[in-house]
Amino acid sequence: MSEPVRAPLRVAMIGYGFMGAAHSQAWRTAPRVFDLPRDIEMSVIVGRNEDAVASAAAKWGWAEAATDWREVVARDDLDVIDIVTPGHSHDEIAIAALEAGKHVLCEKPLANTVEDADRMAAAARGSDGVAMLGFTYRRVPALTRARDLIAEGRIGTVQQVRSAYRQDWLVDPEAPLSWRLKKDEAGAGSLGDIGGHAVDLVQFLTGQQLTTVSGVIETIVKQRPVETERVGIAGKGGDEYGDVTVDDVAIFTGRLSGGALAAFEATRFATGRKNELTVEISGSAGAIAFNLESMNELQVYDRTAPDGEQGFTRVIVTEPGHPYLEGWWPTGHMLGYEHAFSHQVKDFVDAIADGSAPTPTFDDGAQVQRVLAAVEESSAADARWTAV
C-alpha cells in the first residue's frame, strides 16, 4: 500500500514506567482505531538502565532502545519526543527537543517548579514543533462532552465547582518510599500528582482560570520504608526508613476568573477510594457531574426542564456522535483508562498534520503549576488567600 505524501511520524519515547506502558499502548492503538493523517513509527525508547529499556522495547514494540536521551533528541531521523519521565526531568528534555525542532508530547506535570514550567512554555512558544501536555483526562469522552456542553452555555453561568481526586494507596504506613514520595523527583505529592489533574480539569471544563487560592497540604505518614524494588505504582520497601518529603493530602479552595468558588481535595488517604476523580460544575441553568469510577457516564442536570421532571440524566457517553467514539465500539460498550491516551495521540498527530496548536498547551501546564505553587504558598502562610 503506497502513501508517499504521508511520511510516517517517527516517535521516540523517553521513560518507561507505568506511563510508558500507557503511551506505548496509545501509539500502537491510535492508528489502528482512528484515521490518522500520518502513519506512526515507534522508533526509539530511551531509559538509563540498558537492560530494562531493552526489555521494555521488546515488550512494547519499539524498534530501538537507547540510554542517552540527549543523543536521541539530537537525531534528525525522529519527529516526535514523547516524555514520560518523572516531572523533575521534563524541562531539560522538552526544551532540548523543542530547540531541536521536534514535536513534543509531555506527560503531566509539565514541571516540578513554576520556573521550569515557564521556561518550557517559552520554549514551546518559540519553537516550530508542536508541544502538547498530557492531561489525559480531558480526552475521556464524557469529560470532553461536558466541556462542550458548558461551552455551549447549557448550564448557564458557572456558580460553584467542586473536584476531588481520591486514592488510598498510602493509607498503609508501610507502603514504601517510592520516587512519588520524594519532592526532588516527584514535585508536590498528592497536590502535584493528582491535585494537578483536578485543577486542569476544572479550568478545562469551565474555560476559566483559578486566580487565587487558599489551602492546606499535609504529610500524614512522615517516614516510610525506603523502596528496594520498583514494582507497579507502589513498589516494595525494606527495613530502612526515610522521610516522606511530599504531601499526602491537599485541601484547597480557589476562585475562578468568572467569580465562582471551587473546592478541591487531593488525597492518597481516602480509605477505600482507589482512583476516584470527581468533578461537579454547578451553573445557573444546569449542572454536570462526573466520577472517574464510572468514566463512561456523564450526569447532566437541566434546570430549564419542566418542574417536577428535573433530575440528573445519566448519559452513557459511548454513542456514535460522542467525542472520539467514531473509532471504537457500538453504543454501550465501555471504554477504559487507556483509551484517553489514544485520543491524545490522535489529537496530537492531527495537530502536527494541520499545523494547529493542540491543547493543553505548555502555557496551560504552567498555569496549573502556578496554581499548585500558590496552594503550597498559602499552606505555608496560614492558609491565606494567595494570588496565582
Add this chain to the structure above:
Amino acid sequence: MSEPVRAPLRVAMIGYGFMGAAHSQAWRTAPRVFDLPRDIEMSVIVGRNEDAVASAAAKWGWAEAATDWREVVARDDLDVIDIVTPGHSHDEIAIAALEAGKHVLCEKPLANTVEDADRMAAAARGSDGVAMLGFTYRRVPALTRARDLIAEGRIGTVQQVRSAYRQDWLVDPEAPLSWRLKKDEAGAGSLGDIGGHAVDLVQFLTGQQLTTVSGVIETIVKQRPVETERVGIAGKGGDEYGDVTVDDVAIFTGRLSGGALAAFEATRFATGRKNELTVEISGSAGAIAFNLESMNELQVYDRTAPDGEQGFTRVIVTEPGHPYLEGWWPTGHMLGYEHAFSHQVKDFVDAIADGSAPTPTFDDGAQVQRVLAAVEESSAADARWTAV
C-alpha cells in the same frame, strides 16, 4: 425533679413552621412506636399569630393554642418546652424555660451567636431540667450505627474527613428573601443552617472536636424579592428587592482534636442537589460513607478484609439489631426524613425518665456555634486558620 410514676409528660411547643410539623409528628408517633417510660400529652402550641397557631393546633393535634410563650413557660402544668422558632429567639425562650425548671428540647442551631449559645449552655448546666439540642441527623439509624462502629475502633484512627451539605433552592435568583436569608433572624445562612449539621455530624461521628478552621463564606445572589407570603421553605416574593444578609455558600477546612483534617462544604447553590448531606470518615483500618439521599444505607469499608476482597459494603440499616429499628418495620422497609425526630423524642423522654443527660447537649451546640463563628472570622481574615 421528681416525677410520679408514668405521669404523662405535658409538652408545649413554641413555634409552628416546617420544624413544628416535624416535631408534632414525632410527639404523636414516638409513643406509638416505642415503649416510652412516660405518656405524652401534646398540651399547648404557641405562636404569635392567633389564627395561624389555632389552625396549627387543630391540624397537628395540640390541645391548646397560645400566643405568649412567656405565659406558657411560666405555667406549672407543663413539663417540656419544645422550641422550634427561628434561631434568634432560642436563647430567651430556652433560658426562661430552664429557669422555670422545664425540660427543654431546642431545635438547631442552638443560637445565632456564640454568646447566646454559651448563656444557654450555662443555663442548661445549672438547671434540673433535661436540655437537649435537635441535631436530628445523629438519630438517623445509619449514622448512629456509623458512630458506634467508629467508637468501637472499626475504622482505626481517623485520618481524613469530608462532609458536604448541598441544596439548590437558591439557584433561582428570584427565590424570595425569606427569614432564612436574613442574618438577624436566621444567623449565618448556609453555614449556620446546613453547615452546622455537617459540623455536628463530624464531631458526633468521630467523637472529636474541631479546634481550628480556615474558610470562606459568600453570598452569590446579593438581592432578592422581599417575601410576601411564607409558603413552605422557600416562600413567595413580590416586586420589591432587599439585601440578602447571609451566606449562600460556605467552604471550609477544619482540624479535629485528633489531628485529622476535615473538608466541609455547605451550599444552597449546588444545582440539582435537593438535600444531599454526605459524610465520609477515612481511617487507618477502614472507612464509613453516608449520603442522606440514601438515608437507610451505610457504606462501610474494612481494610482488614483479605486483599482483593475489600470494597465498600452497602449495609441497609433496617435490621432488628440496628439503632431504633425495634420500633419500626421488617428488614428492608425504608425509613424517611421524619423518623429521626421520633427517635429524638424517644431518647429525650428516656433521659427525662432516668435522669440522664441526653446528647447533643447545649454545650455541644455551643461548640458548633464556636466552629461556625470561627469560620466567619476566618473568612473575614483572608481565610487564615482561626482557633475555635
Add this chain to the structure above:
Amino acid sequence: MSEPVRAPLRVAMIGYGFMGAAHSQAWRTAPRVFDLPRDIEMSVIVGRNEDAVASAAAKWGWAEAATDWREVVARDDLDVIDIVTPGHSHDEIAIAALEAGKHVLCEKPLANTVEDADRMAAAARGSDGVAMLGFTYRRVPALTRARDLIAEGRIGTVQQVRSAYRQDWLVDPEAPLSWRLKKDEAGAGSLGDIGGHAVDLVQFLTGQQLTTVSGVIETIVKQRPVETERVGIAGKGGDEYGDVTVDDVAIFTGRLSGGALAAFEATRFATGRKNELTVEISGSAGAIAFNLESMNELQVYDRTAPDGEQGFTRVIVTEPGHPYLEGWWPTGHMLGYEHAFSHQVKDFVDAIADGSAPTPTFDDGAQVQRVLAAVEESSAADARWTAV
C-alpha cells in the same frame, strides 16, 4: 374547634400484626398531614387474643379493644372496617362489613382464592359502602407519578415490562414455619405475598391487564421448624419440623392486553436483597424504572430527547407538585415505607366524602388473584400458557 357538618369517620381495625401497626400509623398521621374532609376516630381494634389486642389498642391509640369481629362489624356506631388479618379471613369479614353498609379498606391480597375474591368483588359492587384494596405501593409518589407519565403517553406504546420482588428472609433453612408459609392461612407464598404486588403494579402502571401467563412456582426449603413464637415478620422456631406448603419462588411471564410481554419474579431466596421491588416499563418513546430500595426516585428515559443527550433521568419525587407531596416536607426530604399508607387513608377518606370509587377496587384485586391462580395452574401444567 367546632365542625358540626363533618361528622368524624369512626374506624374499626380487624387484626393487629405488622400491617396493623402500619395502618394505625396511617390513620393517626393522615389527618395531621393532609386536609381530610372528615375527621378520624380510631374507635376499635379487634383481635382474638384479649390481652394482645388490649395491649395493641393502648400502644397504637385505639379507643377500644374487642375480640369478636362479627359484633364489631354489626355495630352501628362505626363507619369503616379496616381489615389487616391474614388473607384467608378477608372474604368473610369484608362481605359482612359491606353487607352491614360499612366502608371497607382491605389489606392485600384481596383473598386467598379466586372464588373468595370474586364474591368479595360482587359484594363491593352491590354495597353502598366504599371498598378499597390495600396495594399500597400504588401510592408511593414515584410510582403514582410513573403511572401519570405513562397515562400521558410519555413513554409511547408499552413494548416490554419486567418486575421483580425479591427478599431473602427465607434463605436461612432454619427460619421458622410462620403463618406466611402455610397455604391455608397465607394463600400462595412468594407468589401471593409479593408477586401479587408486582402484578398489581404492572397492571396499574400500564393501565392494562395480564391476559395469559406461563410460569413456575417452587418450594426450595420444604420443611422448617414449627413457629413457637410470633416475632416480627419471621418469628421464632422450635425443634419440631413441619411442611412448608407455599412457594418460595415464582418466576413467570405474562402477556398484557396491549400485547407486550412482562417478565416477573417473586422470591424470598434472593440472598442479600432485603425488600427489593423493581419495575421497568419500556415503551416506544421512553421508559420508566423504579426500585423500592430508592423509593423516592423515579428513573425516566425520554427517547425523544436529542441524540447523544438521552439517558435515564433520576427524578427525586419529593417536589411540591408531585403526588401527595403537599402534605410532607420540603424538596429532597425523603419519605419512607409507611407514608404510602397515609396516602391510602387520604384517598380512601376523600372517596368516602365525595362518593367516588377509589382504586384499587375489589375487582382489581380479584383480577390479580386470577393472574396468580393462572400462574399456579400453569406451573402445575408444565409451564404452559394459561389464560387468566
Add this chain to the structure above:
Amino acid sequence: MSEPVRAPLRVAMIGYGFMGAAHSQAWRTAPRVFDLPRDIEMSVIVGRNEDAVASAAAKWGWAEAATDWREVVARDDLDVIDIVTPGHSHDEIAIAALEAGKHVLCEKPLANTVEDADRMAAAARGSDGVAMLGFTYRRVPALTRARDLIAEGRIGTVQQVRSAYRQDWLVDPEAPLSWRLKKDEAGAGSLGDIGGHAVDLVQFLTGQQLTTVSGVIETIVKQRPVETERVGIAGKGGDEYGDVTVDDVAIFTGRLSGGALAAFEATRFATGRKNELTVEISGSAGAIAFNLESMNELQVYDRTAPDGEQGFTRVIVTEPGHPYLEGWWPTGHMLGYEHAFSHQVKDFVDAIADGSAPTPTFDDGAQVQRVLAAVEESSAADARWTAV
C-alpha cells in the same frame, strides 16, 4: 503438535466486521501487555470484498489480505485461524481449519444450529489443534473472579439465578434490516446473539448446565427497511421493507443441573438500556451480582458476616491479584470492553503453548446452542418445559 521454542504464532483472521476490529486489537495488544509464551504474527485477514479487506488489513495491521478462506486455511505457513464471520459460516470454516491441523479461535455463537455445533465439537475433539470459543465475557476480570468465588464455595449452594442482557437498538421501528435480523445468517436474534452470552455466563459461573427450559421468543417489529449500507452494528436502511426473521426478545426460565431455577431475559427493546448484561447468583451462604455497565465491579454478599453488618460489597476488580490484572494499570484504573479479548488471546496462546484445552470448548458452545434450541422449541410448544 510440536512447536519450536518461541516460533511466532502466525494468525489468520476470517471476517472483518465489528468483531474483526475487536480481535485485531487483541492480537496486537495481548503480547504487549502479557508475557505470552509465543510471539504473534498478524499474518492474513480474509474477506470476500477485496477492497474492503485490503482496507481492513491496512487499518488493523494485518500483513496480508485475502479473499478465499479455503485457500488460507489450506496454507501451511499459518498456525491459527480466528473466525469472526457471522454464525452461519462458522461450522464450515472451523471444521476445515481443524482438519488442516490449525488452532481455531471461533467467535460466538459456535454455530446457528445444534447440528452444526455438534459437528464442530466433534471436529474439535478429533483434532490436534486447540479449539476455543469466544464467549469473551468469561474473561472480564470481575466475572472470572466471581466464578472463582463460587467455585471456592463462597456463596454456598446455588439456589436461584437471574441474568438479563438488554439493549435498545431496535426500539426504533426504522432501524434497518441488517444481517443480525435475518435468521439464515444470524441464527436466533436476541436469543442467539445476546441470550447466548447470558446462558454461557450462568453455566460458567455456576459450573452447572441448564437441563430443561421454558420460554417465549417474539418479534416485536416484524418488518424493517432493507439495509442499504453496513455501518457499525445497526447500518442504514432504504425505502424497501423486508421481514425480520429473528426474535427481538426472549424470556425464559431454566433449571440448572444442581436444581436451581434461573430466569433469563434477552432483549433489544429495553428502551434506554444500551448494553446491559446483568447476572446475579444467589446461594445459601452468599451471592454475587454483576452489571456490565459497571464492568470493573463485582458485588459480593456474605451471609456468614455478622448480623447487622451484611450487605453487598462493591469490589473494584482492578487489583494486582485479580484475574488478568498483572498486565494492566494500577489499582482503580478501569478496563473497558475490549480488554477481555486480550485476555482471551492470552489464554488461547497459553493453551497452545502448554498443550492444554482452553475453555470455553466447542462442546461448551454446542451445549449453549442446545439450550437456545430448546428455548425456541419451548416457545413453539406453548412454553412447555423442554429438555435441553
